[in-house]
Amino acid sequence: MKKLYHTFFLPLLLFGALLLPPKVLAQPVVNYTSGNNILLTLEGVAQPYNFTSSDLLVFYNRQTQKLECRLNLANLLPASDTLPATMAYEVLYGAKYPELFFSIAVPIEKINSRTPYPQTINSQISIMLQGVTNETVAAIQFSPDENAIIFGTTLNLLLENFQASIPAKYLPLLTGRVGLTIRSARWARPPTR
Template sequence: MIFSVVEARAQTRTNYTANNYITVVLESPNGRYEFKSPSLLVRYNRLTDQLECSVLINSLLPTSDTIPPTMAYEVLYGAKFPELTFEIDVPEDIISSERPNAEPMNQRTYITLQGITNQIRVPIVFAPDRNRISFGTNFDLMLANFEASIPTRYMSILTGRLLINISNARWVDQY
């Protein structure tokens, strides 16, 4: 089979780095329901100067045997909205730097949850290196700010607050 140059150019590779961890905590007045996934995908979009992060809701697993295994999937409506996504603005000076920035920077971040995208400022610590960006963040979200709903069976035990932690995630340019 012979491929033309046009067909070869049409097949652009999307370069994601996987094996990044994300923790999502569903807050309750009586405690926390913590879920973790090693499947956070990260890529850097050079056209928008953003880190694009995505995790499948069904990859969020409880960190304790006492937590219902499908709770995060049900609360985040994973059947209808299978991904939780983040688009984080990354300043050009961070990309061109080779020194880590120990101070968190409040970066504009677009978060899509239950099909609704909101823009918030999130504290991000960047550690750039040649062809690589490492970063971490901790922040919280209120489901009400996304006009998101909580399934009836969880309304009495959850506050509607989500705590998100991404620690030492990385994107490596493999080209």
């Protein structure tokens, strides 16, 4: 039966793949810039719990005109030795939702602008946390650079707005507020050919 399955369906599958246009078969190349820093603050009842990562990935999507930012939650490290190392990962349910994703609307005119001074614009930001997407507007500061987009922002989020829950062991410690601070993150423009 297994041999019959391979004899009949494998050639059919290969023939079907030949009929697809080359663009469907090709994977698009996405040029993320790594090495960007982010500070994640879990607001506590008595103190803030700060976690950092230098592994924020940034990409400018010209089709949607958005900066796309991705952070693997497993890469968040406590800013202090006294904090539980996996607290942020556990609070944000990293085992089920391993990535924090957000996109920032930035018109192509701002990307192509060569102004010699920093600019601040209010921008629409979509944030996906624990499988739920919310939108907000926040100030984004852009700094000039010939070969990159450099930006920074601060976002203040409420977990309840994402229908997110806090693990029981952290309930007495946390208020449900989360802060994200990005300073001087950059997306390097791909070299022109």
